[in-house]
Amino acid sequence: MILRKKVLVVEDNELNRALLSEILSSEYQVLEAENGQVALDILKQHKDSIALILLDVRMPVMDGYTFLDKAKADDELALIPVIVMTQGDSEEDEVSALAHGATDFVPKPYRPRVILHRMANLIKLRETAALDSLRKEDLPLAICLFDLDDFKTVNDTCGHDAEGFRFAGNVTLNK
Numbered sequence: 001m002i003l004r005k006k007v008l009v010v011e012d013n014e015l016n017r018a019l020l021s022e023i024l025s026s027e028y029q030v031l032e033a034e035n036g037q038v039a040l041d042i043l044k045q046h047k048d049s050i051a052l053i054l055l056d057v058r059m060p061v062m063d064g065y066t067f068l069d070k071a072k073a074d075d076e077l078a079l080i081p082v083i084v085m086t087q088g089d090s091e092e093d094e095v096s097a098l099a100h101g102a103t104d105f106v107p108k109p110y111r112p113r114v115i116l117h118r119m120a121n122l123i124k125l126r127e128t129a130a131l132d133s134l135r136k137e138d139l140p141l142a143i144c145l146f147d148l149d150d151f152k153t154v155n156d157t158c159g160h161d162a163e164g165f166r167f168a169g170n171v172t173l174n175k
Contacts (some may be wrong), residue, residue, distance in 0.1 A: 004029045005051035005161030006124060008041040010067065011085070012059040016108075020054060023112045027117075040070060047076050051123045054115070057086040057097065071169045072101035081122040085110070 005029045011017045012035055021030045032045065033039035036059060043050060053071075057064035064084060071077040083104045084097035094105045104118055 005016060006031060006034060006046060006055045007119065008046075008050050008054065010034075010036060010037060010053060010059070010064070011056040013056070016056070018108075020115075023110065023115065024054075024119075027116060035059045036070075037076060038066030041066055042076055043071070043080075047080075048160050050080055051126075052079055053082045054119075055082050055102070056083055057082050057088075057093075065096070068097075068100040068102060078135055079126065081126055083115075083118060083122070 004130050005028055007024060008026070008031045009020045010033045011020060014034075017032050017034070017080070021032065026131075028051075031042055031050070031136075033042050038061075039053070039055075040062075051169075055064045055067065064086075066082075068082060071080070077124055081103040082101065083106055084102040085106050085108055086097070087108045097105045103122055106115060106118065109162055
């Protein structure tokens with residue numbers, strides 16, 4: 001089974017959220033939030049598994065800029081790439097989004113292939129940067145993939161969801 005990466009769509013317009021979910025669901029597991037506050041709550045629960053955030057700027061309760069300020073101030077959330085989406089496509093809109101910490105900017109209306117390619121590129125860039133930083137520490141490095149469905153004891157003890165487990169850690173080899 002291939003695990004699909006999780007992305008968070010933060011959009012107050014229900015129709016736009018549904019459209020984005022439809023565009024993304026063939027490639028990603030999509031989580032949805034209708035404003036920045038709900039998005040922060042979701043991130044607290046899933047911070048280690050969110051690969052990317054698609055963020056609208058103009059929303060009630062907490063707008064996209066406030067969300068970006070709070071997320072980028074939190075060390076555990078700051079490295080998650082964020083693509084800002086907004087109706088405005090002026091240079092000022094783009095500069096403002098980037099100044100608040102967005103990784104990229106796409107204007108509405110949505111262009112599905114452009115969004116999918118930008119997302120894939122940013123996720124790959126983030127993953128490559130994480131591996132490079134581990135290599136720079138000059139420690140032995142190994143990447144392992146475990147199919148925990150065959151580990152009955154672990155599953156019985158810890159449980160598992162339909163998407164499986166993702167295990168990451170540093171391993172120090174004794175010489």
